[in-house]
Amino acid sequence: MVTGSGTYGQPRCSLCSEPAVFFYRPVQRHLCRTHLFTAIEQRVADTVSDRNLIVQGDTVAVGLSGGKDSTALMMILTKLLPSWKNVRLVAVTVDEGISGYREETVRSADRIARTLGVEYRHVTFPDLFGDSLDAILRGRESQACTICGILRKKALASAARDAGATKLATGHNLDDEAQSVLMNVLRGDLPRLMRDSSADSSGRFIPRIKPLMAVSEKEIATYLMLHEAWMDLPECPYARHALRREVRSILSSLEYHHPGTMLRLMESKGKIEKNCTGAIAAGPLRSCRECGDPCSGELCQLCQLKKTLDRELSGNRP
Numbered sequence: 001m002v003t004g005s006g007t008y009g010q011p012r013c014s015l016c017s018e019p020a021v022f023f024y025r026p027v028q029r030h031l032c033r034t035h036l037f038t039a040i041e042q043r044v045a046d047t048v049s050d051r052n053l054i055v056q057g058d059t060v061a062v063g064l065s066g067g068k069d070s071t072a073l074m075m076i077l078t079k080l081l082p083s084w085k086n087v088r089l090v091a092v093t094v095d096e097g098i099s100g101y102r103e104e105t106v107r108s109a110d111r112i113a114r115t116l117g118v119e120y121r122h123v124t125f126p127d128l129f130g131d132s133l134d135a136i137l138r139g140r141e142s143q144a145c146t147i148c149g150i151l152r153k154k155a156l157a158s159a160a161r162d163a164g165a166t167k168l169a170t171g172h173n174l175d176d177e178a179q180s181v182l183m184n185v186l187r188g189d190l191p192r193l194m195r196d197s198s199a200d201s202s203g204r205f206i207p208r209i210k211p212l213m214a215v216s217e218k219e220i221a222t223y224l225m226l227h228e229a230w231m232d233l234p235e236c237p238y239a240r241h242a243l244r245r246e247v248r249s250i251l252s253s254l255e256y257h258h259p260g261t262m263l264r265l266m267e268s269k270g271k272i273e274k275n276c277t278g279a280i281a282a283g284p285l286r287s288c289r290e291c292g293d294p295c296s297g298e299l300c301q302l303c304q305l306k307k308t309l310d311r312e313l314s315g316n317r318p
């Protein structure tokens, strides 16, 4: 194994003698371009096969926002596609109607799907709910991500169903997943901490899968840059209201000073899941009293939201 610096002090790949482009801090390993690509793509393939996320005959709707994570997800799934039997990919973009932000990412999503030759579908909040997110949020900006999250989830599920999808893949990466674990602990929401959205024995949901869950944000950024697919996109104007932003900054600092923190957080979640299944139950699956959608309480999240907003979210409701 060749490790360490080259003649002029430039680090060399720990697996070959090529110049390194990435340092994988949790295991202190330098990687060249080729070995970084292989490591990332193999990790995604392993996540998919270890967890049975994609099986023969699946139609996978990929939530393609046009941002970094979903772009990398689309590229990697397209690359891995020939290794799966009889699997179809469909890109789905949800345009919430966020002025000065979403227009650019939607254009980017359209371009990526066309470049990769993937079928592309595009749905909007005004079509589904009768109004843009900007209009729905007026005066409620501090709740932006909660409201947006509920509506986006419905919109994606609806678009995936229309595309005949059997799985819905999103671009959540290791950083996102570790942040969610910490947020659920901070909120004391143990049922949500335990929820596995990729498993559905009821047959009433399209299982949501996260093939990038073991790939860090930094790896994704480097992957895109080396493929010349990096884009400088604006940040959502509502992101500043999110608890996630604070958690993200805390975790980034911990990861910097203690490499491997995020991986260990995910391992802890796995151990809790393994040892506490049944002890922390999310409750039986019921049907929403208003719309009939599957949910855990009397009302689904969308119908609860409609009551809270005290307004009709009309349009072609998903």
Ligand code: SF4
Residues within 6 Å of the ligand: 144, 145, 146, 148, 149, 236, 237, 238, 239, 242
């Ligand atoms: Fe929606 Fe919040 Fe994400 Fe903006 S940052 S797209 S409001 S979830």
Ligand code: ZN
Residues within 6 Å of the ligand: 288, 289, 290, 291, 292, 293, 299, 300, 301, 302, 303, 304
């Ligand atoms: Zn409902």
